[in-house]
Amino acid sequence: MEYYHSPDTIQDAFSIAEKCDGNFIYFAGGTDVQIYRKQNLDKNDHIIDLSSIHDLNSISLKDGNLTLGAMTSLGDIITSNKIQNKYPLLVEAAKSVATPVIRKTATIGGNILVRNRCTFYNQSQEWRNGVGSCLRDVGDICQVTGGKNDCYSRNVSDTAAALIALNAEITLLNSAGVSQQPLKDIFLPCGIKFHDLGNDNILTQISVSMKPKRWWYKKLRLRKTLDFTSLTVAATIDINNIARICLNGVSMTPILIEEPLETLTLENLIKQARKNCKTVDNDLMPLKYRREMINVFLEEWWEYEHRK
Amino acid sequence: MEKVALTVNGFTQLVLVESHETILDTIRNRLNLTGTKKCCDEGTCGSCTIMMDGKPVLGCLTPTLRCVGKKILTIEGISAGENLHSVQKHLVKSLGLQCGFCTPGVVMTAVPFLEENPKPSRDEIKENLSGNLCRCTGYKKIIDAVENAAEEMQS
Amino acid sequence: MSGAIGKPTPYIDAVQKVTGQAMYADDFKFPNMLYVRFLRSTESHAKIKSLNVTEVEASSGVVAVITGKDIPQPFGVLSISRDETAMAIEKVRYQGEIVAAVAAETIEAAEAAVKRFRVEYEPIKEFYTPEDSLKTCESHEQIHPHTKDHKNIHKTAELRFNEPEKELETAKHKQTGNFKFAGVTHGFTEPHSAVAMWNGDETLTVISATQVPHYLHKNLSKVLGLPLHKIQVKKPVLGGGFGGKSDPFPHEMIVSYLAMKTKRPVKCTFSREEVFITHHGRHPTEIAMSISCDDDGKLTALDTDIIIDGGAFGSFGVVTSYYNGVLLQGPYKLDKFGFRTRRTYTNKHQCGAMRGHGAVNPRYAVETLLDMMAHDMKMDPCDLREKNFLSEHSSTVGEFRITSNGIRDCIAAVRKKSDWDNRYGKLPFGRGLGVACGFFISGSALPILWNRYPQTVVHAKLDFDGRIVMFSGASEIGQGSDTMLVQIAAEELGIPMDFVQVEVADTKTTPVDLGSYSSRVTFMVGNAAKTAASNVRSEMAKAIAKEKDVSAESLIFKNGRIFTKDKSLDISWEEGVEMAMAGRGAFVESGFYISPKLGGKFKGAGAGLSPSYSFGAFISEVEVNPKTGETNVKKVWGAHDCGKALNPLAVEGQIEGSIHMGLGQVMSEEMRYNNGQQMNANFFDYRIPSSLDTPDMDVTIIESNDPEGPYGAKEAGEGPIHPVLPSIGNAVFDAVGIRMMELPITPDKVLKKLKETA
Numbered sequence A: 001m002e003y004y005h006s007p008d009t010i011q012d013a014f015s016i017a018e019k020c021d022g023n024f025i026y027f028a029g030g031t032d033v034q035i036y037r038k039q040n041l042d043k044n045d046h047i048i049d050l051s052s053i054h055d056l057n058s059i060s061l062k063d064g065n066l067t068l069g070a071m072t073s074l075g076d077i078i079t080s081n082k083i084q085n086k087y088p089l090l091v092e093a094a095k096s097v098a099t100p101v102i103r104k105t106a107t108i109g110g111n112i113l114v115r116n117r118c119t120f121y122n123q124s125q126e127w128r129n130g131v132g133s134c135l136r137d138v139g140d141i142c143q144v145t146g147g148k149n150d151c152y153s154r155n156v157s158d159t160a161a162a163l164i165a166l167n168a169e170i171t172l173l174n175s176a177g178v179s180q181q182p183l184k185d186i187f188l189p190c191g192i193k194f195h196d197l198g199n200d201n202i203l204t205q206i207s208v209s210m211k212p213k214r215w216w217y218k219k220l221r222l223r224k225t226l227d228f229t230s231l232t233v234a235a236t237i238d239i240n241n242i243a244r245i246c247l248n249g250v251s252m253t254p255i256l257i258e259e260p261l262e263t264l265t266l267e268n269l270i271k272q273a274r275k276n277c278k279t280v281d282n283d284l285m286p287l288k289y290r291r292e293m294i295n296v297f298l299e300e301w302w303e304y305e306h307r308k
Numbered sequence B: 001m002e003k004v005a006l007t008v009n010g011f012t013q014l015v016l017v018e019s020h021e022t023i024l025d026t027i028r029n030r031l032n033l034t035g036t037k038k039c040c041d042e043g044t045c046g047s048c049t050i051m052m053d054g055k056p057v058l059g060c061l062t063p064t065l066r067c068v069g070k071k072i073l074t075i076e077g078i079s080a081g082e083n084l085h086s087v088q089k090h091l092v093k094s095l096g097l098q099c100g101f102c103t104p105g106v107v108m109t110a111v112p113f114l115e116e117n118p119k120p121s122r123d124e125i126k127e128n129l130s131g132n133l134c135r136c137t138g139y140k141k142i143i144d145a146v147e148n149a150a151e152e153m154q155s
Numbered sequence C: 001m002s003g004a005i006g007k008p009t010p011y012i013d014a015v016q017k018v019t020g021q022a023m024y025a026d027d028f029k030f031p032n033m034l035y036v037r038f039l040r041s042t043e044s045h046a047k048i049k050s051l052n053v054t055e056v057e058a059s060s061g062v063v064a065v066i067t068g069k070d071i072p073q074p075f076g077v078l079s080i081s082r083d084e085t086a087m088a089i090e091k092v093r094y095q096g097e098i099v100a101a102v103a104a105e106t107i108e109a110a111e112a113a114v115k116r117f118r119v120e121y122e123p124i125k126e127f128y129t130p131e132d133s134l135k136t137c138e139s140h141e142q143i144h145p146h147t148k149d150h151k152n153i154h155k156t157a158e159l160r161f162n163e164p165e166k167e168l169e170t171a172k173h174k175q176t177g178n179f180k181f182a183g184v185t186h187g188f189t190e191p192h193s194a195v196a197m198w199n200g201d202e203t204l205t206v207i208s209a210t211q212v213p214h215y216l217h218k219n220l221s222k223v224l225g226l227p228l229h230k231i232q233v234k235k236p237v238l239g240g241g242f243g244g245k246s247d248p249f250p251h252e253m254i255v256s257y258l259a260m261k262t263k264r265p266v267k268c269t270f271s272r273e274e275v276f277i278t279h280h281g282r283h284p285t286e287i288a289m290s291i292s293c294d295d296d297g298k299l300t301a302l303d304t305d306i307i308i309d310g311g312a313f314g315s316f317g318v319v320t321s322y323y324n325g326v327l328l329q330g331p332y333k334l335d336k337f338g339f340r341t342r343r344t345y346t347n348k349h350q351c352g353a354m355r356g357h358g359a360v361n362p363r364y365a366v367e368t369l370l371d372m373m374a375h376d377m378k379m380d381p382c383d384l385r386e387k388n389f390l391s392e393h394s395s396t397v398g399e400f401r402i403t404s405n406g407i408r409d410c411i412a413a414v415r416k417k418s419d420w421d422n423r424y425g426k427l428p429f430g431r432g433l434g435v436a437c438g439f440f441i442s443g444s445a446l447p448i449l450w451n452r453y454p455q456t457v458v459h460a461k462l463d464f465d466g467r468i469v470m471f472s473g474a475s476e477i478g479q480g481s482d483t484m485l486v487q488i489a490a491e492e493l494g495i496p497m498d499f500v501q502v503e504v505a506d507t508k509t510t511p512v513d514l515g516s517y518s519s520r521v522t523f524m525v526g527n528a529a530k531t532a533a534s535n536v537r538s539e540m541a542k543a544i545a546k547e548k549d550v551s552a553e554s555l556i557f558k559n560g561r562i563f564t565k566d567k568s569l570d571i572s573w574e575e576g577v578e579m580a581m582a583g584r585g586a587f588v589e590s591g592f593y594i595s596p597k598l599g600g601k602f603k604g605a606g607a608g609l610s611p612s613y614s615f616g617a618f619i620s621e622v623e624v625n626p627k628t629g630e631t632n633v634k635k636v637w638g639a640h641d642c643g644k645a646l647n648p649l650a651v652e653g654q655i656e657g658s659i660h661m662g663l664g665q666v667m668s669e670e671m672r673y674n675n676g677q678q679m680n681a682n683f684f685d686y687r688i689p690s691s692l693d694t695p696d697m698d699v700t701i702i703e704s705n706d707p708e709g710p711y712g713a714k715e716a717g718e719g720p721i722h723p724v725l726p727s728i729g730n731a732v733f734d735a736v737g738i739r740m741m742e743l744p745i746t747p748d749k750v751l752k753k754l755k756e757t758a
């Protein structure tokens, strides 16, 4: 059976969540998770739709510090002059997600927590019946690697890459209280459990206080719209000349490389990136090419950073 | 099944729906408003675009129960039977449609877009329609139509 | 022309479409209707050992469950390859093939019931690639028992004229290439859908999203064992076809059978994934081709060997096999010419006809080789082509009769508009221009099923209300055929278009038309409609002449009036109608079209015969990023000779749509498989270009006035796609100096080539 709940307050959401005892899923915009439900990849009985909780929808910029309610739509982020002025990187990243109409419903919180993808997993039930189910579903091997332990589904969040490069923090709320942590810390290097939010935690806020001196963003995809990323690179340089380069779409988590610009060499950057990215053949762009593009994108950023 | 009140095209009625149902299936199958089209059912084509409280949303991704208490507008409600909306008029005039299957979605995307952006550039129109798959027209005449509609609505 | 013909004309059904009132197949709902869902095979090639029907029958809401042996009669669009049944019988041949069908009170009940099926399969050796299928195998491993020599070859088509291979052996200027093309699919937006009803008078009515009501009608009769006169097929408004709805389909047989069985209306609508599984798109193709020319750049020979991957069933495959070869006979004159095409069966969903049927991939090959030739001979690629064009009113080596031919005007137009002469070969590294030409039939001169009837008949009916109703079996699929019927009647009778209405694509009420395929509608139906309408005019003129004592020939029908030149007689249309109907009442006049006798006497001479051919020339401009391999098509200039644009808006629309579809195949679309299973059966990963990916287009209509086309018209719906792909491929060469021999031109391939040539 399926049940749909539409709480007006976070407290109501928690009490519903508690009653559902783990057998529920939060809907923010629902633009990602709805398809998982149609494909029987999300089998929870209860939907808790957060879209009526209005105090999670806000954009505020105080003393140059950006605070976003988790339910702020990507569309609102893109059209916000405040964000465009101070954090154009975030706007770029948000603009590269899905399509204009979807972005009006899709939330920043949902985008950060967008579910990992894999060509053998993001398919209909009938399709999966054909190839055989995999580790992440109800099967016991990985259809990509043949392995029995690890799932390499890809984290595809474009805005997570940008926000991690911006050293963003997130605020989580559960019935026990509030906690804050760097965004980069919630991701786990596992394609099945790809973040560690805790069961009923609601992501309420994203805050950015870093003021990047420079930024760079690029997303690899075949079309200029709609496609999930095959490689996203977001990079910033902060006032202390620390470079933060975040790669996504090529591993189970966003991969952050953080180093003073002064000591960073291109060779080393590429080496670290290639080593940390557990890229497997689970995207329709060929594996070899995606790996090559890691180099090319990083080189391009490097050139941009060192241009005269 | 749940009994809910839905306001569609200005009229509120009680409807019995499944809790997992999308508004696309509800309006097509239960309210018989078949103008909204189902092409992919997974967010990739824009054919099912409708408006919820004035904002375009994809019918195939929107839970019906989310629409309770909201104002839903479908293609059937756009021209209120009499005069075509400028966007519709110009789609007809410039042949911004061939088979017409993507057309309701195009209208429901372009109308709120022009309300928000009364003076769009051609590139902005292109960008805004980039989630509306059309396999017939090559988009050129659709973009022409929206451009002409914007001009007409200005004057 | 003074009337509606030649004027940019919005579609007559556009308001319906733009308001959501147009009724597509899935929009029909009937009282007491049942819904159908399918059990589809999870195996590619396997015996069905067992199936638990009784358990499924017991599922709540289920009214009927049927399996392959309930509808055993094979069918297929071509009578020579009726190799498909409505559902798998004994064995399955591809993953996704329908194994059983459930009709239930609701879609959900049908879905729930299908989940209760348990099937046991016994795998048979699978054949996933043509290479596998060309090899010999055990007879029990053959995909179909009827293939020869223990191989899975469905068809070998071969024609040779004047020993091209000899010429090629010794030719001084020769180019050879091996090309590889991924399969692509139509991607129409409306999923297949059909509703069947068993009527009280023991007749069957089927409303289906089909481009070929007539062939569906005939196949239904065969499969159901129901006489033709008891079947009515109606095509509602159709959401795109492009060849993908031009076969009779299993689901159409199934809903019809179930309607007969349950005596209730039965509907079935596909999910997008099922549309992909059903496919019938362009064949994955491998082409080895050689061309030669003399010192002057005149082509001396072309020889090619082609393998096309047909999938599990025949569909249009025999025709596709021939079209891959024979349509290379234009637009260039060739005296020594040969081809062999082999179509293999494989354990994948079947391929069939798709816009530009059969000729798109070989066109890419030949236009690429021509470009290579021009490059090696240091000639301008446009000049080289211009030296070789077929002339008007000539004949090809395979005895195709060429009538009108505007190719020279086409190439001149795009050459000028793109500023080719000043820019080709001179753009900075990373930017380039490419040219290519095209050639296509304007209606197949031979019907698919041989018969003695015309290829189309149109009735024009006049009644007391002054309205003309055009009755035609022609299938409007978005190309504008309904509007054309109205324009033609309005033109012939000198009345406003709103006096004319259509009654179309209903096998009970409209005369036979073969369907919307092979770009035949404008030419054939247009001619028939013109005759029908002008016959109405003659009948009216006769009656008026008699009553008013003027000569019938002196009457002019124009602007809603009927008058003599000196206006001694000047009556309104309505007055004319009354005179015409006096003493006889409403009447119907007919027109028909039969293609003239064409072609040679040799075996295979019929393939590609057409009463007329269309021509075109396109130039594309691209930008290639040499670091990432990404290619961006900036602009396409297209000039197409459609004879006469009856509706310039519609012709432009067809050309623009062709550019979009061609762009998709050349840049991003591709059917991807993993052991015969399609990896990208959705619009996330089957990448059709969006509005942002589609380049600027500059379209030029060339009018060569065909002597036999209606008002000089010929086709524009398919011909414009052919030059799009190679013009882009050739532009990539101009930009970065690499030859893309494999489609789609994805960034990884470009980068690989760039590295290889560096």
Ligand SMILES: Cc1cc2nc3c(=O)[nH]c(=O)nc-3n(C[C@H](O)[C@H](O)[C@H](O)COP(=O)(O)OP(=O)(O)OC[C@H]3O[C@@H](n4cnc5c(N)ncnc54)[C@H](O)[C@@H]3O)c2cc1C
Pocket: A025, A026, A027, A028, A029, A030, A031, A032, A033, A034, A050, A070, A071, A074, A096, A097, A098, A099, A102, A105, A106, A107, A108, A109, A110, A111, A112, A113, A114, A115, A156, A157, A158, A159, A197, A201, A202, A203, A204, A226, A227, A228, A229, B042, B043, B044
């Ligand atoms: C056609 C199409 C194209 C797309 N393209 C892209 C793309 O290019 N890049 C991309 O990243 N995504 C893409 N998506 C996926 C999706 O639309 C976006 O990721 C979107 O931003 C998700 O936001 P949402 O609010 O709809 O998330 P939802 O679907 O509502 O949620 C996503 C996940 O996050 C969880 N969640 C959401 N909010 C919270 C919260 N506040 N607290 C706790 N958990 C929460 C949900 O439980 C769920 O697991 C695409 C989707 C479609 C249909």
Ligand code: SF4
Pocket: A117, A118, A119, A120, A121, A134, A135, A136, A137, A141, A142, A143, A144, A145, A150, A151, A152, A153, A191, A282
């Ligand atoms: S990487 Fe392997 S285990 Fe993970 S989703 Fe893909 S196939 Fe399944």
Ligand code: FES
Pocket: B037, B038, B039, B040, B041, B042, B043, B044, B045, B046, B047, B048, B049, B058, B059, B060, B061
């Ligand atoms: S049907 Fe909703 S986006 Fe395609």
Ligand code: FES
Pocket: B096, B097, B098, B099, B100, B101, B102, B103, B133, B134, B135, B136, B137, C189, C239, C240, C478
């Ligand atoms: S008009 Fe056919 S899909 Fe757009």
